[in-house]
Amino acid sequence: MFERFTQGARDAVEGAVAHSERAGAATVTDEHLLLALLDAEGTKAAFVLDALGVAGRRDAVAAALADARRRGGVSQADEAALAELGIDVGAIVSRVEQAHGAGVLAHSGAPDARRGKRRLLGLTGHRPFARESKRVLEQALRVALGRGDRSIGDEHLLLALTVRPGVVQDVLRAQGVSYAAAVRVLGE
DSSP: OGGGBOHHHHHHHHHHHHHHHHHTOSSBOHHHHHHHHHHOOSSHHHHHHHHTTOGGGHHHHHHHHHHHHHTTTOOHHHHHHHHHTTOOHHHHHHHHHHHHOTTTTOOOOOOOTTSOHHHHHOTTSSOOBOHHHHHHHHHHHHHHHHTTOSSBOHHHHHHHHHHSOSHHHHHHHHTTOOHHHHHHHHTO
16 A cells, blocks of 8 residues: 555555654654654645644644543543443543542653563564554545545555544644545545
8 A cells, every 4th residue: 555655655554653753752643743743844745734724833733642541541422421321531541640640640651661672663673653643544545445546545544533532533634624624625
């Protein structure tokens, strides 16, 4: 599938790997893909993010992603569902952090020191992609095919992030980025 990626999409994937490495994460996540798209310049995804006013709010996006990690990766939909059951996620996070320290629920994806480098990087020596980021790449292929495009661009990665439920979709929506808004900016 990677051979069908445009240079912009390849750069985004490589940027995601770099974000993962800098964070010391064991895998490349969909959050890393989003951060790489926010770093891009001169691509279709960068154009969309700029047109929707998100490019200038990269720090706010990164903070929202960090806050979601602090909550243990609980999405807004999950939090709302739990609230209907009378469970206050914010209160639980606060109590756990009081007892065990700030950020204890954040899964940093940092490698376990007991694992060998070979285990961390996989058998090929490359940083592995997390299940959710693999699904984003698969969704990008479906989006491209559905739109009749022959290649997968970084705009397809962005569109895929807007339709995959979870924290990244929540953060994008809070910033005004939805599938419909992105398609409208792309002019299609």
